[in-house]
Amino acid sequence: MKQFLFLVILFLGAYAQGQQQKNVDFTTAKVDLTLNSEVKSISGAVVYQFKALEKTNTVFLDAQNMEFTEVKLNNKPVKYEVDAKKITIMKKLKKGTKHALSFSYSAKPKQTLYFINETENSSFKQIWTQGQGKYTSHWLPSFDDMNEKVEFDVTISFDKNYEVIANGILTNKQIAESTAKWHFDMEKPMSSYLLALTIGNYQKKELRSNSGIPIKLYYYPEDSLKVEPTYRYSNEIFDFLEAEIGMPYPWKVYKQIPVKDFLYAGMENTGTTIFSDAFFVDEIAFNDRNYINVNAHELAHQWFGNLVTMEWWKELGLNEGFATCVAAAAAAVGDVGEPQRCWQSEI
Numbered sequence: 001m002k003q004f005l006f007l008v009i010l011f012l013g014a015y016a017q018g019q020q021q022k023n024v025d026f027t028t029a030k031v032d033l034t035l036n037s038e039v040k041s042i043s044g045a046v047v048y049q050f051k052a053l054e055k056t057n058t059v060f061l062d063a064q065n066m067e068f069t070e071v072k073l074n075n076k077p078v079k080y081e082v083d084a085k086k087i088t089i090m091k092k093l094k095k096g097t098k099h100a101l102s103f104s105y106s107a108k109p110k111q112t113l114y115f116i117n118e119t120e121n122s123s124f125k126q127i128w129t130q131g132q133g134k135y136t137s138h139w140l141p142s143f144d145d146m147n148e149k150v151e152f153d154v155t156i157s158f159d160k161n162y163e164v165i166a167n168g169i170l171t172n173k174q175i176a177e178s179t180a181k182w183h184f185d186m187e188k189p190m191s192s193y194l195l196a197l198t199i200g201n202y203q204k205k206e207l208r209s210n211s212g213i214p215i216k217l218y219y220y221p222e223d224s225l226k227v228e229p230t231y232r233y234s235n236e237i238f239d240f241l242e243a244e245i246g247m248p249y250p251w252k253v254y255k256q257i258p259v260k261d262f263l264y265a266g267m268e269n270t271g272t273t274i275f276s277d278a279f280f281v282d283e284i285a286f287n288d289r290n291y292i293n294v295n296a297h298e299l300a301h302q303w304f305g306n307l308v309t310m311e312w313w314k315e316l317g318l319n320e321g322f323a324t325c326v327a328a329a330a331a332a333v334g335d336v337g338e339p340q341r342c343w344q345s346e347i
Contacts, residue, residue, distance in 0.1 A: 022053065023052065024051065026143070027051065027151065028153070029047070029049075030046065031153065033156045041107065042107055043104070043106040046102065051098050052096065058088050061087050062142060064084070064137050065110075066087070071089070072102045125162065127200070130264075132194075140195065148191070150189055151187065153184065153186060154168070154197070156197060156199075157180070160176070162201060165257055167272050168253070170182060171184065188250070202218045205219070205227055215253075215256075216255045229286040230291050232291075237295055237299060237330050241330060250306070255271065258276065262274065262277070265294045279291040293327060298323075304323050
């Protein structure tokens, strides 16, 4: 069985060879973001490192309806063009050379980055992203090409009274008079569509897998009594999938965050699943609707879709098919069903 899954991973990996920009390879990104919930805007300073695989005259980033300033290549001003969908850098580059592209930008996204502001009847404020599809480029100049995998290290500035959550390990939090800066280190490359951030009023419960991975379960303070039924079997599902897939969990931490008015049941951002808070239930409602299948499905995507990624959106069924099958295998965890495996025997 494990040999079968390794063959599957190698097969899917074959889809990850092409690039939308075959002449260049982006490797790392340092991203420093500031969000303004009052005007629903985002601004940032970004530094991308990349290598020219072949000689080329242009390099571009997908960027939806953004304004740019201080665009530099290797710390020198560079000619660039901006349209409604991208920024294009105009510069002759030699094969094998390495470069740093830096810029500042701002945007007021109409989708992908969602703000829930305070109202007369509620003091609740929340911000979250949904990048699957060609959508992260609405809030961060990045890559609609799923195979341009980059190590993203992200710093986010916001009101210090709220919790900020993003991909990767939180390495530092700097608190000022009214704001704070959260620094997240991803360590491994990932597709842009799997970048995520969530900001809100959260507390968390932390578990640890048998393999030592921190599992962070976020919740609204008023929902403390719903934490156990909502996240029931989370440890068991995690340990089961690691053993069944036969490959260690590929990231350093796993976070699960409920949000209001989410577009889907859940989304498997790298190491950071965002899901609809409609699944946050008490002991009684657990019997009618619970989070177990969504929990297993989104976790399975951390291998099938996040670690290995299809070439383009027309192959989305590869992501979803394997995640669905592996989640079905996890149905036996906690006596919540019969195992239904995607495989019949070892090869």
